[in-house]
Amino acid sequence: MSENKGLYIHIPFCVRKCPYCDFYSISDLSLKKDFIAALASEIQLRSDLRNRFDTIYFGGGTPSLIDPDDIEKILDLINKFFTITSDPEITIEINPGTVDQEYFSNIKSIGINRINLGIQSFQENKLKFLKRIHTAEKAEKTIDRAIKAAFKNIGLDLIYGLPGENMQTWIEDINAALDFFPSHLSCYMLTYEPGTKMYNDRKKGVITPLNEDVTADLFMATSRYLTESHGFSHYEISNFASSKTRKAIHTTKSIHNQKYWSGVPYLGLGPSAHSFDTKTRSWNLKDVKKYIEQLKIGKLPVLGKEILNCQQTTVEMVMLGLRTSHGVNFKKFKDLTGENFISYFKSITGDLELKAMGIMDKEHFHLTLKGMLFLDSITALFAGKIFKGEF
Ligand code: SF4
Incomplete structure (x- = not known):
């Protein structure tokens, strides 16, 4: 029997664009309804019961901007048009400031069992620099709500290496995250991706990036602190899985993301999503309006395809x-x-x-x-x- 694949769904909406982010998203939320209809069409067009998935990942963008009823509709279609294993890992990325307690109860009741929260920092000055839509208090409240809704598999994303950052401020952020006993931590070094506002600000000299040696020290210290003092496994350059969790459901490593790193096939749905079948890589249109238009006329929204030698x-x-x-x-x-x-x-x-x-x-x-x-x-x-x- 062939290996189980991963299913990725790209939700291309954000309340506003963060200046460091190069993921595809738009802030015109009026297209949400048409997008969900188009996504439903894409699922039906790609229907194949031989495709067996044991992970489903709602990423973005900000998937938590989508109503749980619509997420449920999408999950029902996925179950109808593909084969899903009996105990899949189903993850959703959540942005603090977009959800309330009821939201967590609702997504739990439809089978979501892994939460990934884009916290980034627990410090106001850093959140302001990153132009996040939430405060530190909102971030903490959102984690509390996920815990209260009895989610066991909770991952937190943090960013380090901001201009002016030092070991003390960064360890304070890690400690604030550890206070919630997350099952997973992603610690991303701030990068200046071409095409982003922050990249341009850096080029213009508006932003002076953190010294490379300090950034390197922060990377090394993060790994040592989390593995040696807190029992985490540093299993990928930016990712840490806890072994002391609140009774994690599967393993605390992201089963879905491990597929990307080990060459397991995955199918990507939604604008800009990539797919890989071990021989071919293909990618969807990076434009919500065009994505909707293509699917309205019954065409797959594929922009490109490459056969890998x-x-x-x-x-x-x-x-x-x-x-x-x-x-x-x-x-x-x-x-x-x-x-x-x-x-x-x-x-x-x-x-x-x-x-x-x-x-x-x-x-x-x-x-x-x-x-x-x-x-x-x-x-x-x-x-x-x-x-x-x-x-
Ligand atoms: S909320 Fe996330 S996906 Fe949206 S712009 Fe900010 S970092 Fe990017």
Whole structure:
């Protein structure tokens, strides 16, 4: 029997755009109704009962802007037109400031069992800099509501590395999060993505980014603090799973996100969503209006498609593997390329081991914390070698 896939649904609405965010979303909420109708059509057009999913992930955007009745309608259609395993992980991303207590009770009653809250910080000055729509008090209240609704699998997102940040302010944020005993923490380093307002502000000199050495220290300290003092597993560069949880339902790692990092196929629905079937990558239109128009005339809203050759697939596998604590699996590499990972990359991995940036065990090669700091340049070394190769 083939592996269970992941289903991603992109909800393309936000109350307003955060200046650092490069995910696709619009703030014209009047299109919500037409969007839900279009999403329902996309599900029917892509209907395939051979597609078996054990994870469903409502991401965005701000999925919590969608009425629970509409989420239920979408889940019913997914159950009708695809095969869903008996105990799926169903996650929804929630933005504090968009939901009340009733909302949590409602989404629980329709089967959502994992909550991911975009907290980002518990400090007003940081929330203001990030132009979040919520205050620290609202963020805390929202977590309390999720706990009160008896959600056990609760993940919190935090951002660090803001201009002027230091170890003390960052550890204060982590401690504030830990006070709620989350089952999962995502700690994202602030990045300046091309096309965002913050990227332009940085270019114009309006923002002076935090010194790289300080950012690196914050990354290392986060990992050590959460793993050594609080029993978390640092399983992906930005992600931590708790082992001391409020009786987590499955594992506390995100089953859905692990599919992305280990090359498991996934189907993406909604504007800008990507899909991957191990050989082909495709992506939907990044425009809600066009997405709705296409589906109104019965057409799939696909913008592009790429058939990956063996080298591209291998680069992806190595790049995604290096993000995780497991690293790259030698057997998978051999199955894909016919090559022996250890001898093929001997000079690169040997050099990384000497610099204490990588570790080789019997089955995997993975990066150390120090190595993860240089993930992009290390990935480029592996990619360069793969693209010069013959497989
Ligand atoms: S709420 Fe989330 S998805 Fe929306 S703009 Fe802000 S960071 Fe991006």
